[in-house]
Amino acid sequence: MASLAPASFGAALAAARDASGAQHYPQGTLYVVATPIGNLADITLRALHVLQLVDAIACEDTRHTQSLLRAYGIDRPNAQLLAVHQHNEAEAAQAVVARLAQGERIAYVSDAGTPGVSDPGARLVAAVRAAGQRVLPLPGASSVTTLVGAAGLVAAGDESSAFVFAGFLPTKAGERDAAVQALAQERRAVVLLEAPHRIEAVARALATLGERRITVGRELTKQFEEIATVAAAELPGWFAAGRDRTRGEFALVLHPVAAAADDGAEGERVLRLLLAELPVKTAVRLAAEISGAPRNALYETALRIRNDDGNEEDESGA
Structure with missing residues (x-):
């Protein structure tokens, strides 16, 4: 303090x-x-x-x-x-x-x-x-909102401002690794907290997430505050590069998954399959969850598909 x-x-x-x-x-x-x-x-x-x-x-x-x-x-x-x-x-x-x-x-x-x-x-x-x-x-x-505000979380689609608070990862190595693999499936940003005596082990576990970006906040609001964003694979090396980097209290933000270059094509493919059986709003919601494509873009695509097919549907999906 x-x-x-x-x-x-x-x-x-x-x-x-x-x-x-x-x-x-x-x-x-x-x-x-x-x-x-x-x-x-x-x-x-x-x-x-x-x-x-x-x-x-x-x-x-x-x-x-x-x-x-x-x-x-x-x-x-x-x-x-x-x-x-x-x-x-x-x-x-x-x-x-x-x-x-x-x-x-x-x-x-x-x-x-x-x-x-x-x-x-x-x-x-x-x-x-x-x-x-x-x-x-x-x-x-709050360290959670402090670091989120400094991380610059940007992702395509409706999830750009959403984040999940996961708190501290399990202390046992096997459980921690399993938790990290579960986080790999989470497309939204994830906020973690960690103590200095476990931060290097957590960094090694998170390194398995490869190129996904992570923002580290060390000693937030204190004299020696440090905030850096690196790829997950580079996280152990970042801590090893500075003698003091494992000291203090930590918050980390796992950035949201970047949309793949072909999300639009994949999203439209999934959307067309769903539109054959479901109302527009339901099809759009499910297509966004399955493909990760932006919901607003999928909705516009759905209206275009309905119009091209001559099967217009009102906004209520009735």
Whole structure:
């Protein structure tokens, strides 16, 4: 975490009160608060206000959270920090639910980023909702969206902006290799997270994907942030080329599959077969899924084929 003196945030705390103080913060509510993934300045004004307002803060690591609060100049006694982590989340959630039932406001923070995204928090939120109590999310930093925004994900067709979040791959080699082979069938972009002690093994597994592009984000938002895009086959070599490249926390984006040069021809071939039996919209959807060709282009082709055949069909596919 980038280091900044508490005094640096005095103006931010005042701005947080001015910008957020007049808003409504209901009692008996769990506030799910995103915190920075590296750079302390990435905290939101509303998060700063809520972290001062709530009756207690549930957190993945109480020591880490206490250091974070002190960096912002927020003074909280240790008794107001509740440990809720992956090893006790189910049990600790019940204690949080009981306090919410008494009308307390409680915030939850993970060590970095948005809780519940490959971090604890999901079970806590589920327990609170199951008890009929309110959950109020405060959006903010996330390594997932940070790297997606910097990767320049472009693919042909309707899937250009779509991505799948896969999180951490399995730790056992055989299971990890099987997971990578499954990802090879996914045409959309895939976001992965990984720890430094496993990143080289993950790189070797991903190298089997050949020419498919991968964007690596290392130490995102921190002083030594590094972002690079290479072919999957080159990934082990990229890590080996720099002494520090295996240090820090990692996010990776497997880019979407590029459309093949003959996707149009193959898509039309599949489309013609389907049109013989199905309405236009159904045929177009299935042809796009089978061939990977752009759906909009297939729809125009379907209308042309219907028109050429003298068998026009309305847009409803009836």
